[in-house]
Amino acid sequence: MRISKIIFLVTIVVLPFSFAINPVSGIDLSLIRVIIPILFLIWIGESFFYKKIFIDTRPRFLFLILFLTLIFLSIFWATEQQRAWRKILFIFSIFPVYLVAFDLFKKNLSKNAFLKIILATSLVQAILGIFQFLLQFIVGISTSLNLWQVNSRFFLGKNFAETVHQYSSWLVNINGETILRAFGTFPDPHLFSLFIALSIPVSWYFFKKTKNKIYLIIALFQLIAIMLSFSRSSYLAVLIFLIILGITELSQAIKQKKNIWIYLFGLFLILAIIITPNPVSKRFNSSFNLNEGSNQGRLEMWGKSIDLIKKHPWNGVGIGNFSYHIKPSSSFREPIYAHNLFLDFGSEIGILSIILLLLIFVAVFSHSSLHKKNNASNLNNIIISFFIILFIFSLFETPFYSIRIFPLILIFLAIPNEKS
Numbered sequence: 001m002r003i004s005k006i007i008f009l010v011t012i013v014v015l016p017f018s019f020a021i022n023p024v025s026g027i028d029l030s031l032i033r034v035i036i037p038i039l040f041l042i043w044i045g046e047s048f049f050y051k052k053i054f055i056d057t058r059p060r061f062l063f064l065i066l067f068l069t070l071i072f073l074s075i076f077w078a079t080e081q082q083r084a085w086r087k088i089l090f091i092f093s094i095f096p097v098y099l100v101a102f103d104l105f106k107k108n109l110s111k112n113a114f115l116k117i118i119l120a121t122s123l124v125q126a127i128l129g130i131f132q133f134l135l136q137f138i139v140g141i142s143t144s145l146n147l148w149q150v151n152s153r154f155f156l157g158k159n160f161a162e163t164v165h166q167y168s169s170w171l172v173n174i175n176g177e178t179i180l181r182a183f184g185t186f187p188d189p190h191l192f193s194l195f196i197a198l199s200i201p202v203s204w205y206f207f208k209k210t211k212n213k214i215y216l217i218i219a220l221f222q223l224i225a226i227m228l229s230f231s232r233s234s235y236l237a238v239l240i241f242l243i244i245l246g247i248t249e250l251s252q253a254i255k256q257k258k259n260i261w262i263y264l265f266g267l268f269l270i271l272a273i274i275i276t277p278n279p280v281s282k283r284f285n286s287s288f289n290l291n292e293g294s295n296q297g298r299l300e301m302w303g304k305s306i307d308l309i310k311k312h313p314w315n316g317v318g319i320g321n322f323s324y325h326i327k328p329s330s331s332f333r334e335p336i337y338a339h340n341l342f343l344d345f346g347s348e349i350g351i352l353s354i355i356l357l358l359l360i361f362v363a364v365f366s367h368s369s370l371h372k373k374n375n376a377s378n379l380n381n382i383i384i385s386f387f388i389i390l391f392i393f394s395l396f397e398t399p400f401y402s403i404r405i406f407p408l409i410l411i412f413l414a415i416p417n418e419k420s
Helices: 003-017 031-050 059-076 081-094 096-106 110-137 141-156 157-164 189-211 214-229 232-256 260-275 281-287 294-312 322-326 341-349 353-365 379-394 408-412
Strands: 171-174 177-180
Touching: 003 031, 003 110, 003 341, 003 408, 031 081, 031 096, 059 081, 059 096, 059 341, 059 353, 081 232, 081 408, 096 408, 110 141, 110 189, 110 214, 141 177, 171 281, 177 232, 177 322, 189 214, 189 232, 189 408, 214 232, 232 281, 232 379, 294 322, 294 341, 322 341, 341 353, 341 408, 353 379, 379 408
Parallel strands: none
Antiparallel strands: 171 177
16 A cells, blocks of 8 residues: 555544644644645655656546635735635645545545544544533533643643633533533634534445444434434534435435335424424524524624625735735734635635536536436435535535544545546
């Protein structure tokens, strides 16, 4: 096996558990930021040595390149260039993983091995998140909170951890009671739950492929962890995915005249969880309360980002400069963003970026095979499901700047289409 394949798989293993070092005061250097450039250089060297390299020619790659070009060009009109360079260096240091992934998969890197690693790391994170949630009822919320604050310095880096603690979203108020949410090794419950949510289609894929119920048990752990994160963005993304999956599977069951009641029961169970009064349903239903504090804050940021797009429709205010234009006195670490992937980039690099992002999603969805017979174990379905969940989540958050999520997005985007 080539060295690049080994390093690539190791990268996937450590992705959700990546730690950060502080080589210079004020800088957190994540392990992933080191591994990916090394992986890229080794891959380039091997490709020249063996004189064989695959480059993606699909529309999605063209749209991605154009999108990245806009990001880079925005440095020329960004007010705060330091902020712009930080975002540019982050995005472009991660992007090479797309090139490596596409080439390795085309050279017959086992997709099943990749997916099983994703599933395994997701299960470990889910179990950790569940333990994290339960621990507060054993040692107390204060002790538990202090423990995870200390651990976060290892996984996030000293500076980023301090910012996370200052603007923490680890706690949530349910029925007047403060509860520590599940967030694993991630900086917040939203990205934690998104990582696990994006892995649920993999559990279903292997269950349909092998008929082994262990994958349903894994999916159950994943769903419990997501519920304990109390992330409403993930709730909605997973709910829509499960409804689409349930309807699709039910239609197939009706055609084949078997297992109809199982899928009907599944859809009923989802509905029951939403309707029956419980902490999860109350948290989910609060998403539609426009008077709720975080909802008002999100609506305010949506309004401000739309105003910036109206003022700078074609070029935006420059990558990384949204926070500066909203609050000039803010530091670059202060978590000020549009709470919407499309509005975030639209306000920073213009309307064309929104169009390109949408075209990337459309390019992925155009290869959907959900309507075909006996296709439940088709790899294309995992990719479609992955981007359905990501799309819904991105309407409320901006996951592209996560060191643990962005590489995963690029890798799934790079996976070559599988013939049905």
